[in-house]
Amino acid sequence: MHLKQQFQGAVQVTADETPAFLGTEATDSVPETCHIAKDAKERGSEPSQPSLRRYSVHLLEHGGAELLRTCFCPWATLRDVLYADAVCKRWHRLSREEQWMEMSILNGGVTASLRRALWRHLSAVQNIEQRYQRELGVASATEAFEALLKKPLSQAKISEIERDVHRTYPSHERFEGQEGAKGRAELQQVLQATVTAEPNVGYCQGMNFVAATLLIHLGSASDAFWMLLALLESYHYRFVFAPGVPLLPLRVFQFAGIVQRCLPRLWRHLREDGHSLEIFAHQCVLTLFSYSLEPGLLAFVYDAFFLQGWKAVFRIGASLLAFLEDQLLQMDLEDISHHLHQCKKHLRLPRRNGQLGAAAFRVLLRFDVGLGSLEELESGFQLQRLEVLLSQVSVSGEHDAQAVDGKHSIPFPREWLIPGWARSTAGSSPAGAVGKDTALDYHNQEGVGRAINEAGMREKIFVETKIPGCGMDSTMLNVFKCYENTKRDLELDLAKLNLSYVDLVIVHFPPISSMVTRSCNSWSGGCQMVRAQWKAMEEFYKQGKARAIGVSNYCPSCYDCLNSTATVLPMVNQVQLHLGMGTDPAGIVSWHKKRGIQLQAYSVLGNTAVSHKASPEILTGNLTTSIAKAHGKSSVQVALKWVVSQGIPAVTKSASAEHLSADLDLWSWDFTDEEKQALDAMSSPKGSYSFGCTSDDAKILV
The missing domain is CATH 1.10.472.80 (Ypt/Rab-GAP domain of gyp1p, domain 3)
Incomplete structure (x- = not known):
């Protein structure tokens, strides 16, 4: 919506009124068009009455008066500017261009009398007010504010706010000394109502100064409160003030x-x-x-x-x-x-x-x-943060490379095992079938798709791919457009693979903000991104482009975000699981089994993100090597079999055909009861099923 349209109705001015001048400060920088107006003024041109009648209803009664007035010379009356065809033949078109309004505001042309109306329309705060009025069953925004103040708030939170109120603008007349007691009380009300309205955000130092500034310029506590909510919602300050200050x-x-x-x-x-x-x-x-x-x-x-x-x-x-x-x-x-x-x-x-x-x-x-500069910096930040996050999680290692036509080095995908997998993913792969695991941020889809299509084995190969969590890499530049970006990435991934469908697509990580706070639902913005991204996943699934959809590194708090809105719940969660973590680390296995969600394991050899190498305790440890020797197998096969024997598919990878063949040889032999018990009891190497979960999530599972 254009700025002038947003501002309509903010100020009631009749055609017979001439608004006060905004002051010469606001007109120090004047558009060149004003020289045309000045020449006409000096020639004595007068506006015609038909022009006056034609334009007055739309422009004078709908609020642009003083701001539009700012763009022109200080000697001209508003009537000169708006209605004189001889003064400016182009005015009717120019008056509808948003740039003139913006120029006025950025020239400092907003007077105190207009400020409240301007802020309200730019922030669309009336929509927030109306929502709360409906929820609280009251007739006005003031009543909604008062209703929120009546809701209980902990004494600890009240005391925390009160302490900061006394340190906010202590020398300003609105808050100073005995005379400022009313102002301090109003500021306390604004902050308490905000904490009540936004419990997931709570109170954060800095919020007191913003609220005080709004109170100074808007006058009433109610107006300041609603504008503070608009900052939280419309300008994403919720993500600045939320616990962990994620933005x-x-x-x-x-x-x-x-x-x-x-x-x-x-x-x-x-x-x-x-x-x-x-x-x-x-x-x-x-x-x-x-x-x-x-x-x-x-x-x-x-x-x-x-x-x-x-x-x-x-x-x-x-x-x-x-x-x-x-x-x-x-x-x-x-x-x-x-x-x-x-x-x-x-x-x-x-x-x-x-x-x-x-x-x-x-x-x-x-x-x-420029917005382009900000997006570029945001991309750089996200990539930097992704590197940090990946350094905290074990991965399987670098992708193998295979030369194609002697010209390009195309990464070949990981291989993963699918024992008893068909029922969980609506697929038809037999136990032990081979699948291909790729991802949009592996940049290897073209090679994967070409190999599958040339082999003519599409129905015999289980194809899994991943799209990044919201904000997790450069393909998701705007974390507040999770739905649109996820739809785009899903289609892009499928196009790169050159396939009509995939067997499984998963969200690689929770949203980046949730990774920072280590929980998806500790603040409302995290849940909004989870839900927006999952909505796109559901649509992709219902269109038949994926036979199953899932997630990776999701905690119970992430699932909580989906419980009330999802029409299709995640079918798979890919997590870290290896020997040394136990058969049910933090209750993750039993929790997912109870809800019918299939786990899939990565880093099954205890790989670290730094070295990309298997854990020596798994690869060369006494227990794994002795069991391997007893069965004529390798320690790698022992580690893989321990995972898949629990009904959990394992993602692995090798450049060696011999090793890949050995990885599939897991069902021709079995552990003895004593061997299984000893492997289950291993307590090292340590690991966490997801690097994005808090201790509270672990408590939920246990």
């Missing part, structure tokens, strides 16, 4: 990347002194500059944020550092940290009549930040 690392990474590009000299100096900018970035993001700038200037900053979102944060943050650059270049690490912490005292921004206003705000938009 904060990404924003800090992007902030540092923008500084590196916009201020390379300062960046090099900071890096040489070992300063990471993390503390300053945390301060800017967690308080939305409320700790770094004066409340009066913050009004314009919040105008930009509600208009441009996170792009405004990076623009303003980099500009603040640009103002401090000359000072910082002369300092060492300790002085830099102190200087940035107290940057409000050291900024020398332009003032007008002693006040920081629109003129100061405009210089805080010194740098432009």
